[in-house]
Amino acid sequence: MASIISRIAETFGAKAEGNPLDDRYYEDFVTRSQGGSSLSGVNVSSESALRQAVFYRCISIRANTFADLPVGVYQRGDGRRTEIPDHALAKALARPNPHQSAFEWRRQIAHDWLVTGNAYNQITIDQRGRLQFYPLDPRRVREVTREGDAVRAYEFTRQNGERVRLVGARDVWHIQAMGGRGLIDVARDTIGMAISAEQHSAQFFRRGVKVSGVLEHPARLKPDTAAAMGASFNAAFGGVAGHGKTPVLWEGMKYNPVSMPHHDAQFRETYREGLAG
Numbered sequence: 492m493a494s495i496i497s498r499i500a501e502t503f504g505a506k507a508e509g510n511p512l513d514d515r516y517y518e519d520f521v522t523r524s525q526g527g528s529s530l531s532g533v534n535v536s537s538e539s540a541l542r543q544a545v546f547y548r549c550i551s552i553r554a555n556t557f558a559d560l561p562v563g564v565y566q567r568g569d570g571r572r573t574e575i576p577d578h579a580l581a582k583a584l585a586r587p588n589p590h591q592s593a594f595e596w597r598r599q600i601a602h603d604w605l606v607t608g609n610a611y612n613q614i615t616i617d618q619r620g621r622l623q624f625y626p627l628d629p630r631r632v633r634e635v636t637r638e639g640d641a642v643r644a645y646e647f648t649r650q651n652g653e654r655v656r657l658v659g660a661r662d663v664w665h666i667q668a669m670g671g672r673g674l675i676d677v678a679r680d681t682i683g684m685a686i687s688a689e690q691h692s693a694q695f696f697r698r699g700v701k702v703s704g705v706l707e708h709p710a711r712l713k714p715d716t717a718a719a720m721g722a723s724f725n726a727a728f729g730g731v732a733g734h735g736k737t738p739v740l741w742e743g744m745k746y747n748p749v750s751m752p753h754h755d756a757q758f759r760e761t762y763r764e765g766l767a768g
Contacts, residue, residue, distance in 0.1 A: 609629045644658055645663055
């Protein structure tokens with residue numbers, strides 16, 4: 492068994508001793524991704540994108556489906572393949588590390604790969620000689636390969652700011668999406684529009700007055716009187732609670748319909764399209 496593990500270690504590049512960085516999957520960190528600006532002007536990061544229900548649902552479905560697929564180690568021979576459940580790699584895939592089940596680990600890999608375009612696993616062998624995989628937060632890993640290097644090199648930043656150098660052919664199993672681009676990069680503008688529409692909607696229902704016109708008073712009101720009227724009117728007809736109420740006018744006020752109500756601006760359609768992508 493020791494020789495088998497040694498060969499696996501050579502294949503995956505694992506060190507003989509285990510020293511897991513163990514992100515514990517994952518804590519917030521000062522170097523967390525700041526994302527990038529979208530055409531709508533909204534900054535889109537992995538955190539803000541995953542707060543969008545539709546985007547989160549899409550990632551969840553794909554990640555859970557991937558994690559639920561059968562995984563095994565097989566040997567080919569005599570025109571057929573035979574599963575080897577006792578193989579060291581099969582055991583590692585069945586229990587990648589002490590803190591995650593195989594399902595949780597594969598789901599974490601799929602999540603990172605889909606969202607950021609990169610999934611990183613530190614490869615170690617524990618004191619009992621077992622191969623193990625520890626997922627690393629992609630936000631804390633950066634490639635530091637220099638020109639002329641034969642293998643990729645990476646730098647991992649711990650929570651305390653300490654930087655740890657990792658060698659690609661020895662310490663890291665790197666799973667990269669096409670071009671290293673995750674769905675955040677590909678759909679940044681669509682997600683940004685959805686975030687912008689949601690923010691606008693929230694502010695509208697929080698502060699907006701849901702009427703289709705404005706009030707006009709025949710007299711010139713004192714600032715205090717106008718403020719008091721505005722506060723009273725907003726308390727009665729503003730926000731979600733005032734939606735659909737019919738205002739009762741007083742003191743010769745007139746109601747003047749506006750030329751472009753909120754729904755005529757097709758806000759709801761924009762919001763739905765932004766969520767649907």
